[in-house]
Structures are given as C-alpha cells and as structure tokens.
Amino acid sequence: MVPLNYYLILSALVFAIGVIGVLIRRNLIVILMSIELMLNAVNLTFIAFSRYLGSISGQVIVFFVMAVAAAEAVIGLAIIISVFRHRQTLDPQELHLLKW
Amino acid sequence: MTPSLITFYALAGLLVISSLLVVFQRNVVHSAMALVAALCLIAIFFLTLHAPMVGVLQVLIYAGAIMVLFLFVIMFLNPAALEQRRVTWWSLGTIAALLLAGAFVAVMNGSEPTPDPIASTELFGSPEMLAKSLFTDFVLPFEIASVLLLVAIVGAVVLAKREH
Numbered sequence: 001m002v003p004l005n006y007y008l009i010l011s012a013l014v015f016a017i018g019v020i021g022v023l024i025r026r027n028l029i030v031i032l033m034s035i036e037l038m039l040n041a042v043n044l045t046f047i048a049f050s051r052y053l054g055s056i057s058g059q060v061i062v063f064f065v066m067a068v069a070a071a072e073a074v075i076g077l078a079i080i081i082s083v084f085r086h087r088q089t090l091d092p093q094e095l096h097l098l099k100w
Numbered sequence: 101m102t103p104s105l106i107t108f109y110a111l112a113g114l115l116v117i118s119s120l121l122v123v124f125q126r127n128v129v130h131s132a133m134a135l136v137a138a139l140c141l142i143a144i145f146f147l148t149l150h151a152p153m154v155g156v157l158q159v160l161i162y163a164g165a166i167m168v169l170f171l172f173v174i175m176f177l178n179p180a181a182l183e184q185r186r187v188t189w190w191s192l193g194t195i196a197a198l199l200l201a202g203a204f205v206a207v208m209n210g211s212e213p214t215p216d217p218i219a220s221t222e223l224f225g226s227p228e229m230l231a232k233s234l235f236t237d238f239v240l241p242f243e244i245a246s247v248l249l250l251v252a253i254v255g256a257v258v259l260a261k262r263e264h
Contacts, residue, residue: 002108005208007145010112012204014119014138016197021123023193029128029174033135036166037119040142043158051149056233059154059225063234066161067245071252073166077173078259084177085262 007048015041028083028090032076039069107148115141128174132167139163151225 014037021034043062050058084090118141121134139162146155223229234242 001102002104006108006112007149008208009205010115012208013116013201016201016204017116017119017123019200020194020197023196024190025123027128029170029177030123030131033122033131033170036162037122037135037138040139040162044142044145047146047149047151047154050151054224056224056229057237059151059230060233060238062151062154063157063230064238064241064245066157067249070161070166071248073169074252074256075259077169078256081173081177081260090177 004048004052008045011041011044011048014038014044026091026093028080028092029077031092032073032080035076036069036073039065104148111141111144111148115145129171132170132174135170136163136167139167153225153227153230 018034018038018041021037022031025031025034043065046058046062046065050056080090083095087094089095115138118134118138122131122138125131125134140159143155143158143163146152146158
C-alpha cells in the first residue's frame with residue numbers, strides 16, 4: 001500500500017508546477033490552464049485524505065471544487081474573449097490600463 | 101517494492117512530466133493536450149484511491165467538458181504567435197516555485213508516520229454513498245453550487261456577447 005505522504009508530495013509537486021505556469025507564462029489561456037492544474041493537485045490531496053481517513057466528505061468537497069472550477073473556467077474564458085476583442089492580445093503584460 | 105508502489109511511481113512520473121509539458125510547451129494547443137493527459141492520470145489516481153465516482157466525473161467534466169471549452173476558445177482566438185522565452189523572468193519564477201515545493205515537501209515529509217488506510221467497505225466511494233452524503237450533510241453547499249453555476253452561465257453570456 002502506498003503511504004499517504006507520497007500522495008501529498010506528488011500533489012505538492014503538481015501544485016508547484018502550476019504556480020510556475022502562473023508566474024512565468026505570458027498567455028492568459030495557459031495561465032488559466034495552470035490554475036486548473038493547481039485545483040487538481042488539491043483535489044488529489046482531498047481524495048487521498050478521504051481514503052486514508054475513511055471519510056466520504058473529501059470526495060464530496062471534490063464535487064464542489066469541480067463545480068467551482070467549471071464556473072471559474074467559463075467566466076475566465078469569457079473574460080479572455082472579451083479582452084481579446086478589445087485589445088487584440090492575450091499577453092497580460094499588455095493589459096496595463098490600471099497599472100500605475 | 102510492491103506492485104502498487106511501482107504503479108504509483110510510474111503514474112506519478114507521467115503526471116509530473118505532463119504537468120511540466122502544460123507549463124513549458126510554447127504552443128497553446130500542445131499545452132491543452134498535455135493538460136488532458138494530466139487530468140486523465142489524476143482520474144486514474146482517483147480510481148486507485150477507491151473514488152470511482154469522482155474519477156469518472158473527473159474524466160467527464162474536466163477532460164471532457166472544460167477542456168473542450170478551452171480548445172474551443174483557443175481555436176476561436178487563434179493565438180498563433182509563440183511567446184518569447186525571457187530567461188531571467190523564467191528562472192526567477194521557477195526558483196520561487198521550487199522554494200514553494202521545497203517548503204511543501206518539508207512540511208509533509210516531516211510529520212508523524214501516516215496512518216494505515218481504514219479498511220474500506222465495498223460501498224466506499226460508490227454513487228449511493230456519495231449521494232447520501234451530498235443530500236444530507238452537504239445539501240446547503242449543493243444548492244449554493246447550483247446558484248453559482250447559474251450565475252456563471254448568465255455571466256459568461258453577458259461577458260462574451262458582442263456589443264452593439
């Protein structure tokens with residue numbers, strides 16, 4: 001049987017890779033996909049704890065995370081489409097209207 | 101090395117590789133394909149952790165619906181230009197994230213030995229058990245989630261609608 005620590009370390013690695021994506025990429029769509037990756041790393045932690053503590057609550061929380069992630073992806077992509085329509089770019093560095 | 105441990109290492113290696121591909125591919129469509137692979141691998145982890153219902157939903161909702169939406173937007177906007185690699189920025193971001201990963205691993209590895217998994221019944225993770233929990237203990241969050249999805253639908257239509 002695989003120890004619980006292994007799952008926690010794996011999801012920590014995947015979460016950190018998602019953080020790299022958010023920090024270094026300059027494409028709004030890839031940044032949104034990196035956020036999805038981070039959400040999934042957290043989901044893996046929830047499911048691992050649910051298995052090792054014998055509680056179903058972790059799996060139910062993953063349902064809600066999925067619902068929120070779907071809403072977030074839909075709204076995020078709609079914002080990206082609307083931004084692209086106005087500025088013709090997907091580069092967050094170019095969107096500096098509110099930047100001091 | 102038990103067989104389950106070997107399977108874990110193989111799947112974990114594939115998951116880390118596909119996650120790295122999501123971040124470091126310069127072509128957006130390739131990133132999206134790597135993300136589909138990563139989501140399917142996470143679904144396999146769910147299956148091995150006695151969460152078959154959540155694993156199936158992961159493939160249906162994430163790898164199916166959400167990623168189709170992503171690909172649709174990618175094709176709609178057609179961001180053809182590959183972005184430039186800026187070495188200082190990339191290395192700074194990577195170092196910051198590696199520090200974060202190091203902190204996570206140190207915290208999670210340093211705790212007391214993990215408990216053995218509680219012997220699970222045949223029912224654990226089944227749709228019946230999930231639904232029972234969802235509609236008794238979590239009924240209020242469930243209703244709030246439905247309202248949230250409705251707001252997301254209306255918001256997406258309003259945001260993406262062409263202005264006159």
